[in-house]
Amino acid sequence: MTGEVLVIGVAGGTGSGKTTLTKALASRFDGDVTVVEHDAYYKSHADLPFEERVKLNFDAPEAFDTDLMVEQINALVAGRGVECPTYDYARHTRAKETVYLPPNKIIIVEGILIFAEKSICDLCDIKLFVDTDADVRILRRLKRDLVDRGRSLESVEAQYLATVKPMHELYVEPSKRQADIIIPEGGTNLVALDMLFHRIERHFAQLQD
Template sequence: MDTILIGIAGGTGSGKTTLADKLVESFGRDEVSILRHDNYYKRHDDIPFEERAKLNYDHPDAFDTDLLCQHILELKAGKSIEMPVYDYAMHNRSDKTILVHPAPVIVLEGILLFVEKDLCDLMDIKVFVDTDADVRILRRILRDVKERGRSLDSVVTQYLTTVKPMHEQFVEPSKRRADVIIPEGGQNTVALEMLIERVRKHLNLVQNQ
Protein backbone atom coordinates (compact mmCIF):
# COMPACT_ATOMS: atom_id res chain seq x y z
CA MET A 1 0.00 0.00 0.00
CA ASP A 2 1.31 3.47 -0.90
CA THR A 3 1.35 4.86 2.63
CA ILE A 4 3.20 7.72 4.30
CA LEU A 5 3.76 7.81 8.05
CA ILE A 6 3.79 11.20 9.78
CA GLY A 7 5.33 11.16 13.25
CA ILE A 8 4.37 14.00 15.58
CA ALA A 9 6.49 14.21 18.73
CA GLY A 10 7.13 16.75 21.47
CA GLY A 11 7.17 17.18 25.22
CA THR A 12 4.22 16.62 27.51
CA GLY A 13 1.57 19.30 27.01
CA SER A 14 3.29 20.67 23.90
CA GLY A 15 0.17 20.47 21.72
CA LYS A 16 1.20 17.48 19.62
CA THR A 17 -2.04 15.60 20.26
CA THR A 18 -4.09 18.64 19.25
CA LEU A 19 -2.05 18.99 16.07
CA ALA A 20 -2.44 15.28 15.25
CA ASP A 21 -6.19 15.33 15.91
CA LYS A 22 -6.76 18.42 13.77
CA LEU A 23 -4.77 16.88 10.94
CA VAL A 24 -6.80 13.67 11.09
CA GLU A 25 -10.10 15.56 11.36
CA SER A 26 -9.31 17.40 8.14
CA PHE A 27 -9.69 14.17 6.18
CA GLY A 28 -11.89 11.07 6.19
CA ARG A 29 -11.19 7.87 8.11
CA ASP A 30 -10.51 6.03 4.87
CA GLU A 31 -7.74 8.51 4.09
CA VAL A 32 -5.95 9.01 7.43
CA SER A 33 -5.48 6.61 10.36
CA ILE A 34 -3.97 7.52 13.74
CA LEU A 35 -1.83 5.63 16.23
CA ARG A 36 -1.18 6.78 19.81
CA HIS A 37 2.23 6.01 21.28
CA ASP A 38 0.76 6.00 24.82
CA ASN A 39 -1.33 2.96 23.92
CA TYR A 40 1.87 1.00 23.45
CA TYR A 41 3.03 1.15 27.04
CA LYS A 42 4.20 -2.31 28.05
CA ARG A 43 1.71 -4.56 29.81
CA HIS A 44 2.45 -5.21 33.49
CA ASP A 45 -0.13 -7.74 34.69
CA ASP A 46 2.52 -9.36 36.88
CA ILE A 47 3.14 -6.18 38.92
CA PRO A 48 0.76 -5.03 41.70
CA PHE A 49 -1.05 -1.70 41.19
CA GLU A 50 1.01 0.07 43.88
CA GLU A 51 4.23 -0.91 42.13
CA ARG A 52 2.91 -0.07 38.65
CA ALA A 53 2.11 3.43 39.87
CA LYS A 54 5.80 3.93 40.73
CA LEU A 55 7.18 2.93 37.31
CA ASN A 56 8.90 5.52 35.14
CA TYR A 57 6.52 5.96 32.21
CA ASP A 58 8.61 8.73 30.68
CA HIS A 59 11.55 6.48 29.78
CA PRO A 60 11.80 4.90 26.29
CA ASP A 61 11.96 1.43 27.87
CA ALA A 62 8.36 1.87 29.09
CA PHE A 63 7.10 1.32 25.53
CA ASP A 64 6.62 -1.83 23.48
CA THR A 65 8.44 -0.42 20.47
CA ASP A 66 8.69 -3.80 18.73
CA LEU A 67 4.90 -4.20 18.71
CA LEU A 68 4.41 -0.66 17.44
CA CYS A 69 6.90 -1.17 14.60
CA GLN A 70 5.19 -4.45 13.73
CA HIS A 71 1.79 -2.75 13.59
CA ILE A 72 3.12 0.05 11.39
CA LEU A 73 4.58 -2.47 8.94
CA GLU A 74 1.28 -4.37 8.85
CA LEU A 75 -0.67 -1.17 8.14
CA LYS A 76 1.77 -0.27 5.37
CA ALA A 77 1.24 -3.75 3.94
CA GLY A 78 -2.51 -3.11 3.78
CA LYS A 79 -3.50 -5.10 6.88
CA SER A 80 -5.70 -3.91 9.75
CA ILE A 81 -4.31 -4.03 13.30
CA GLU A 82 -5.70 -4.15 16.84
CA MET A 83 -4.14 -1.17 18.63
CA PRO A 84 -3.92 -1.75 22.39
CA VAL A 85 -5.64 0.67 24.77
CA TYR A 86 -3.87 1.99 27.85
CA ASP A 87 -5.81 2.61 31.08
CA TYR A 88 -4.22 5.54 32.93
CA ALA A 89 -6.24 4.86 36.10
CA MET A 90 -4.90 1.29 36.31
CA HIS A 91 -1.39 2.09 35.04
CA ASN A 92 -1.72 -0.83 32.64
CA ARG A 93 -3.15 -1.88 29.31
CA SER A 94 -6.84 -2.61 29.34
CA ASP A 95 -8.39 -5.67 27.71
CA LYS A 96 -9.84 -3.45 24.99
CA THR A 97 -8.32 -2.78 21.58
CA ILE A 98 -9.06 -0.32 18.78
CA LEU A 99 -9.33 -1.62 15.23
CA VAL A 100 -7.17 0.52 12.95
CA HIS A 101 -7.53 0.07 9.21
CA PRO A 102 -4.79 0.73 6.65
CA ALA A 103 -4.93 4.13 4.96
CA PRO A 104 -2.80 6.18 2.56
CA VAL A 105 -1.70 8.34 5.53
CA ILE A 106 -0.90 7.20 9.07
CA VAL A 107 -0.38 9.76 11.84
CA LEU A 108 1.60 8.62 14.87
CA GLU A 109 1.81 10.89 17.90
CA GLY A 110 3.74 10.60 21.17
CA ILE A 111 6.36 12.13 23.40
CA LEU A 112 9.30 9.78 22.73
CA LEU A 113 8.76 8.83 19.09
CA PHE A 114 12.07 10.15 17.82
CA VAL A 115 14.22 8.46 20.46
CA GLU A 116 14.07 5.04 18.80
CA LYS A 117 15.98 4.86 15.49
CA ASP A 118 14.04 1.81 14.24
CA LEU A 119 10.82 3.73 14.71
CA CYS A 120 12.21 6.86 13.06
CA ASP A 121 13.30 4.84 10.04
CA LEU A 122 9.65 3.94 9.38
CA MET A 123 8.55 7.59 9.28
CA ASP A 124 8.33 9.63 6.10
CA ILE A 125 7.79 12.97 7.85
CA LYS A 126 8.98 13.76 11.38
CA VAL A 127 7.35 16.75 13.09
CA PHE A 128 8.47 18.04 16.50
CA VAL A 129 6.14 20.33 18.43
CA ASP A 130 8.18 22.83 20.46
CA THR A 131 6.45 24.67 23.33
CA ASP A 132 7.81 26.54 26.37
CA ALA A 133 8.21 24.41 29.50
CA ASP A 134 5.99 26.61 31.68
CA VAL A 135 3.12 26.28 29.22
CA ARG A 136 3.60 22.52 29.00
CA ILE A 137 3.52 21.91 32.76
CA LEU A 138 0.39 24.02 33.17
CA ARG A 139 -1.35 22.05 30.42
CA ARG A 140 -0.25 18.76 31.99
CA ILE A 141 -1.58 19.78 35.41
CA LEU A 142 -4.96 20.75 33.97
CA ARG A 143 -5.18 17.51 31.98
CA ASP A 144 -4.10 15.12 34.73
CA VAL A 145 -6.18 16.72 37.47
CA LYS A 146 -9.35 17.32 35.46
CA GLU A 147 -9.34 14.40 33.01
CA ARG A 148 -7.41 11.69 34.85
CA GLY A 149 -8.50 12.39 38.42
CA ARG A 150 -5.02 12.80 39.86
CA SER A 151 -4.07 15.05 42.76
CA LEU A 152 -2.07 18.22 42.18
CA ASP A 153 0.71 16.99 44.47
CA SER A 154 1.11 13.72 42.56
CA VAL A 155 1.29 15.53 39.22
CA VAL A 156 3.92 17.98 40.43
CA THR A 157 5.97 15.24 42.10
CA GLN A 158 5.94 13.11 38.95
CA TYR A 159 6.90 16.10 36.83
CA LEU A 160 9.91 16.93 38.97
CA THR A 161 11.11 13.35 39.50
CA THR A 162 10.62 11.77 36.06
CA VAL A 163 8.91 13.96 33.44
CA LYS A 164 11.34 16.88 33.52
CA PRO A 165 14.55 14.79 33.79
CA MET A 166 13.40 12.41 31.04
CA HIS A 167 12.45 15.35 28.82
CA GLU A 168 15.94 16.79 29.19
CA GLN A 169 17.63 13.42 28.67
CA PHE A 170 15.55 12.01 25.83
CA VAL A 171 12.84 14.25 24.36
CA GLU A 172 14.79 17.46 23.83
CA PRO A 173 17.79 15.77 22.15
CA SER A 174 15.44 13.77 19.89
CA LYS A 175 14.33 17.05 18.33
CA ARG A 176 17.46 16.87 16.16
CA ARG A 177 15.90 13.99 14.21
CA ALA A 178 12.87 16.07 13.21
CA ASP A 179 12.30 17.22 9.64
CA VAL A 180 10.08 20.08 10.79
CA ILE A 181 9.85 21.93 14.13
CA ILE A 182 6.51 23.59 14.88
CA PRO A 183 6.03 26.04 17.75
CA GLU A 184 2.78 25.71 19.76
CA GLY A 185 1.39 22.62 18.03
CA GLY A 186 -2.28 22.67 17.09
CA GLN A 187 -2.52 26.38 17.77
CA ASN A 188 -0.13 27.07 14.90
CA THR A 189 -2.63 27.34 12.04
CA VAL A 190 0.01 28.12 9.41
CA ALA A 191 1.95 24.95 10.19
CA LEU A 192 -1.28 22.92 10.32
CA GLU A 193 -2.30 24.19 6.88
CA MET A 194 1.11 23.23 5.49
CA LEU A 195 0.76 19.69 6.85
CA ILE A 196 -2.77 19.43 5.49
CA GLU A 197 -1.55 20.49 2.05
CA ARG A 198 1.26 17.91 2.17
CA VAL A 199 -1.24 15.17 3.03
CA ARG A 200 -3.64 16.35 0.33
CA LYS A 201 -0.89 16.11 -2.31
CA HIS A 202 -0.11 12.55 -1.29
CA LEU A 203 -3.78 11.59 -1.38
CA ASN A 204 -4.14 13.08 -4.87
CA LEU A 205 -1.15 11.05 -6.05
CA VAL A 206 -2.65 7.88 -4.63
CA GLN A 207 -6.02 8.56 -6.25
CA ASN A 208 -4.43 9.21 -9.63
CA GLN A 209 -2.39 6.00 -9.68
Protein backbone atom coordinates in the same frame (compact mmCIF):
# COMPACT_ATOMS: atom_id res chain seq x y z
CA MET B 1 8.38 7.21 1.04
CA THR B 2 6.55 4.04 1.99
CA GLY B 3 4.53 4.19 -1.25
CA GLU B 4 0.85 5.07 -1.39
CA VAL B 5 0.58 5.18 2.40
CA LEU B 6 1.99 8.32 4.05
CA VAL B 7 3.33 7.84 7.59
CA ILE B 8 3.53 11.07 9.61
CA GLY B 9 5.28 11.18 12.99
CA VAL B 10 4.17 13.80 15.51
CA ALA B 11 6.44 14.18 18.56
CA GLY B 12 7.01 16.79 21.26
CA GLY B 13 7.03 17.17 25.03
CA THR B 14 4.11 16.38 27.30
CA GLY B 15 1.29 18.89 26.78
CA SER B 16 3.01 20.46 23.77
CA GLY B 17 -0.03 20.28 21.47
CA LYS B 18 0.65 17.05 19.59
CA THR B 19 -2.95 15.91 19.89
CA THR B 20 -4.30 19.26 18.65
CA LEU B 21 -2.06 19.03 15.60
CA THR B 22 -3.05 15.41 14.99
CA LYS B 23 -6.76 16.28 15.24
CA ALA B 24 -6.31 19.14 12.77
CA LEU B 25 -4.71 16.79 10.24
CA ALA B 26 -7.35 14.11 10.82
CA SER B 27 -10.13 16.66 10.35
CA ARG B 28 -8.65 18.01 7.10
CA PHE B 29 -8.23 14.53 5.63
CA ASP B 30 -11.36 13.05 7.19
CA GLY B 31 -11.75 9.34 6.53
CA ASP B 32 -8.20 8.92 5.24
CA VAL B 33 -6.37 9.01 8.59
CA THR B 34 -5.56 6.35 11.18
CA VAL B 35 -3.87 7.54 14.39
CA VAL B 36 -1.44 5.29 16.27
CA GLU B 37 -0.58 6.60 19.75
CA HIS B 38 2.65 5.54 21.45
CA ASP B 39 0.92 5.86 24.84
CA ALA B 40 -1.31 2.91 23.95
CA TYR B 41 1.77 0.68 23.91
CA TYR B 42 2.88 1.08 27.52
CA LYS B 43 4.05 -2.29 28.77
CA SER B 44 1.71 -4.25 31.00
CA HIS B 45 2.62 -4.38 34.70
CA ALA B 46 -0.32 -6.41 35.93
CA ASP B 47 2.11 -8.65 37.83
CA LEU B 48 3.13 -5.77 40.11
CA PRO B 49 1.06 -4.38 43.00
CA PHE B 50 -0.37 -0.89 42.43
CA GLU B 51 2.06 0.64 44.93
CA GLU B 52 4.98 -0.59 42.80
CA ARG B 53 3.40 0.41 39.46
CA VAL B 54 3.07 4.00 40.67
CA LYS B 55 6.84 4.20 41.16
CA LEU B 56 7.74 3.08 37.61
CA ASN B 57 9.36 5.46 35.13
CA PHE B 58 6.76 5.94 32.39
CA ASP B 59 8.78 8.61 30.58
CA ALA B 60 11.71 6.55 29.27
CA PRO B 61 11.82 4.56 26.01
CA GLU B 62 11.94 1.21 27.82
CA ALA B 63 8.46 1.87 29.30
CA PHE B 64 6.94 1.13 25.89
CA ASP B 65 6.41 -2.03 23.87
CA THR B 66 7.84 -0.32 20.81
CA ASP B 67 8.45 -3.62 18.97
CA LEU B 68 4.69 -4.28 18.98
CA MET B 69 3.99 -0.74 17.82
CA VAL B 70 6.43 -1.05 14.90
CA GLU B 71 4.94 -4.41 13.97
CA GLN B 72 1.44 -2.95 13.91
CA ILE B 73 2.45 0.15 11.93
CA ASN B 74 4.04 -2.11 9.32
CA ALA B 75 0.81 -4.12 9.17
CA LEU B 76 -1.23 -0.94 8.63
CA VAL B 77 1.12 0.20 5.86
CA ALA B 78 0.72 -3.22 4.24
CA GLY B 79 -3.05 -2.80 4.29
CA ARG B 80 -3.94 -4.94 7.29
CA GLY B 81 -5.98 -3.73 10.27
CA VAL B 82 -4.65 -4.30 13.81
CA GLU B 83 -5.97 -4.71 17.36
CA CYS B 84 -4.21 -1.88 19.19
CA PRO B 85 -3.71 -2.24 22.96
CA THR B 86 -5.20 0.27 25.39
CA TYR B 87 -3.89 1.56 28.68
CA ASP B 88 -5.55 2.23 32.04
CA TYR B 89 -3.86 5.38 33.37
CA ALA B 90 -5.64 5.28 36.73
CA ARG B 91 -4.38 1.73 37.41
CA HIS B 92 -0.98 2.18 35.69
CA THR B 93 -1.22 -0.97 33.58
CA ARG B 94 -2.47 -2.21 30.23
CA ALA B 95 -6.22 -2.67 29.96
CA LYS B 96 -7.86 -5.86 28.71
CA GLU B 97 -9.67 -4.08 25.90
CA THR B 98 -8.15 -3.49 22.46
CA VAL B 99 -9.19 -1.02 19.74
CA TYR B 100 -9.35 -1.94 16.06
CA LEU B 101 -7.28 0.36 13.83
CA PRO B 102 -8.03 0.15 10.10
CA PRO B 103 -5.43 0.60 7.35
CA ASN B 104 -5.60 3.98 5.66
CA LYS B 105 -3.94 6.40 3.25
CA ILE B 106 -2.39 8.40 6.11
CA ILE B 107 -0.99 6.87 9.28
CA ILE B 108 -0.22 9.41 12.02
CA VAL B 109 2.14 8.13 14.71
CA GLU B 110 1.94 10.30 17.82
CA GLY B 111 4.03 10.23 20.99
CA ILE B 112 6.49 11.99 23.24
CA LEU B 113 9.37 9.58 22.60
CA ILE B 114 8.79 8.34 19.06
CA PHE B 115 11.80 10.21 17.64
CA ALA B 116 14.01 8.74 20.36
CA GLU B 117 13.37 5.34 18.73
CA LYS B 118 15.20 4.77 15.43
CA SER B 119 12.84 1.94 14.49
CA ILE B 120 9.91 4.38 14.55
CA CYS B 121 11.81 7.23 12.87
CA ASP B 122 12.67 4.90 9.99
CA LEU B 123 8.96 4.29 9.33
CA CYS B 124 8.04 8.00 9.14
CA ASP B 125 7.91 9.82 5.81
CA ILE B 126 7.36 13.17 7.52
CA LYS B 127 8.60 13.87 11.07
CA LEU B 128 7.01 16.78 12.95
CA PHE B 129 8.12 18.08 16.36
CA VAL B 130 5.74 20.32 18.30
CA ASP B 131 7.75 22.83 20.34
CA THR B 132 6.01 24.60 23.23
CA ASP B 133 7.28 26.44 26.33
CA ALA B 134 7.72 24.26 29.42
CA ASP B 135 5.37 26.30 31.62
CA VAL B 136 2.53 25.91 29.11
CA ARG B 137 3.19 22.19 28.80
CA ILE B 138 3.13 21.49 32.55
CA LEU B 139 -0.16 23.38 32.99
CA ARG B 140 -1.74 21.36 30.19
CA ARG B 141 -0.44 18.09 31.63
CA LEU B 142 -1.71 18.99 35.08
CA LYS B 143 -5.21 19.64 33.77
CA ARG B 144 -5.20 16.46 31.66
CA ASP B 145 -4.01 14.16 34.43
CA LEU B 146 -6.36 15.59 37.06
CA VAL B 147 -9.49 15.75 34.90
CA ASP B 148 -9.09 13.02 32.28
CA ARG B 149 -6.96 10.44 34.03
CA GLY B 150 -8.22 10.61 37.60
CA ARG B 151 -4.83 11.41 39.13
CA SER B 152 -4.16 13.34 42.34
CA LEU B 153 -2.29 16.66 42.36
CA GLU B 154 0.40 15.15 44.59
CA SER B 155 1.02 12.21 42.24
CA VAL B 156 1.22 14.46 39.17
CA GLU B 157 3.69 16.78 40.88
CA ALA B 158 5.84 13.91 42.14
CA GLN B 159 5.93 12.22 38.74
CA TYR B 160 6.78 15.45 36.93
CA LEU B 161 9.75 16.20 39.15
CA ALA B 162 10.99 12.60 39.37
CA THR B 163 10.72 11.47 35.74
CA VAL B 164 8.82 13.74 33.33
CA LYS B 165 11.17 16.75 33.49
CA PRO B 166 14.48 14.83 33.59
CA MET B 167 13.38 12.40 30.87
CA HIS B 168 12.27 15.30 28.68
CA GLU B 169 15.74 16.79 28.96
CA LEU B 170 17.43 13.42 28.40
CA TYR B 171 15.35 11.99 25.56
CA VAL B 172 12.62 14.28 24.19
CA GLU B 173 14.51 17.53 23.65
CA PRO B 174 17.47 15.86 21.88
CA SER B 175 15.08 13.92 19.63
CA LYS B 176 14.03 17.24 18.10
CA ARG B 177 17.07 16.89 15.82
CA GLN B 178 15.35 13.98 14.05
CA ALA B 179 12.43 16.16 12.93
CA ASP B 180 11.93 17.40 9.39
CA ILE B 181 9.83 20.32 10.65
CA ILE B 182 9.67 21.96 14.10
CA ILE B 183 6.26 23.55 14.73
CA PRO B 184 5.89 26.11 17.54
CA GLU B 185 2.54 25.69 19.34
CA GLY B 186 1.41 22.77 17.18
CA GLY B 187 -2.18 22.77 15.95
CA THR B 188 -2.69 26.48 16.64
CA ASN B 189 0.10 27.41 14.19
CA LEU B 190 -2.05 28.11 11.14
CA VAL B 191 0.88 28.88 8.83
CA ALA B 192 2.53 25.54 9.59
CA LEU B 193 -0.79 23.71 9.21
CA ASP B 194 -1.39 25.26 5.81
CA MET B 195 2.09 24.15 4.66
CA LEU B 196 1.43 20.62 5.91
CA PHE B 197 -1.95 20.41 4.22
CA HIS B 198 -0.40 21.38 0.88
CA ARG B 199 2.49 18.94 1.35
CA ILE B 200 0.13 16.04 1.97
CA GLU B 201 -2.23 17.01 -0.84
CA ARG B 202 0.73 17.22 -3.23
CA HIS B 203 1.80 13.70 -2.24
CA PHE B 204 -1.58 12.23 -3.17
CA ALA B 205 -1.81 14.30 -6.33
CA GLN B 206 1.55 12.85 -7.46
CA LEU B 207 0.23 9.32 -6.90
CA GLN B 208 -2.59 10.02 -9.35
CA ASP B 209 -0.30 11.34 -12.12
